[in-house]
Amino acid sequence: MIKNRCVVVPRAEGETTRRTLVEAGLLATGLKIRADDERVYLPVVPDLDDRILAQVAPGRQVAECEFEESERRKTIEDLLGFEPSFEIIGDIAVTVEDYDRKVGEAIMAVHTHVKTVLVPVTGVTGEFRVREFRVLCGEERTTTTYREHGFVFEMDLAKVYFSPRLSTERKRVADQVTDMELVVDMFAGVGPFAIPVAKRALYVVAVDKNPAAVEYLQKNIQLNHVKNIEAVCMDAREVQLQQPADRAIMNLPHTAFDFLDKAFELVRSGGVIHYYDIRPENEIFEGIVGKVKARASECGVLIEVLNKRIVRSYSPHEYNIVLDIRITGKKGELD
């Protein structure tokens, strides 16, 4: 048994909290999660800053408990002597850095459903936020099918943006939507926010500027049998709605700020905007809340920040965050 710090939650919240910790890179690997009749005990990584933990799992009890080590299935580390960084999207593994072919083979040996291992040869770049890849081993392809919360998404990783690490966030947003809402997803990609949201909303307008993303978005709309959704290939700045939206999703973290004026125009007073950004660890929410409020004020809009949350770690010292913003008034209405 090993003594380790852990987050303690009621059983009903165990799975959601586990996912949240995994996506933030904070769940300790190699230790078995414990549970009793009432609570689940989730071990966290060593030397975790209390401030970060409080942001990722706000209000959660933190304790120190004994944990068993996980059973020793053969791991990639056993095979290679080190743990390569990668993520799995459908049946494709995407490594974080360039590796030797035997790394790809080890990933496929341990994760037997993985059919292809890709190495990015560029960063996530350009307006469409895409990467180029080289096949490290397995089948020569970049297309895959990914499942999340009962939905299915087809995509070509070389042509569209996709991150499996936003899964908890996508569910969090979809869960807030009610059946009378008109929702605009300003940067919809292949539809992982827009399609689950459409299952709950009155209507969704899903916009993306990348024609390949919109092609997959249309395909995914069919695959998931949603009808109350419109896929639009357009610059979000050009979007016109027939009536003001109740909610906007702005998942373009590096540049969403430049589109805030458009979101303020599209969303009605009382409506909500989910605003994403990338923030340095030493100033996660401090600067950005003020900046967003100042921008709102320049646009003649009053806002209230309902909620701020770390979505996931983005790089060693940066976090992907979300602000849920309510528009509380607009200039014309206040005069």
Ligand SMILES: C[S@@+](CC[C@H](N)C(=O)[O-])C[C@H]1O[C@@H](n2cnc3c(N)ncnc32)[C@H](O)[C@@H]1O
């Ligand atoms: C970070 S991705 C998010 C995609 C999707 N929401 C998801 O969670 O997978 C941002 C998306 O915004 C699109 N995009 C970038 N600039 C845009 C613009 N000016 N108007 C509309 N879409 C844009 C990109 O093509 C990309 O698909």
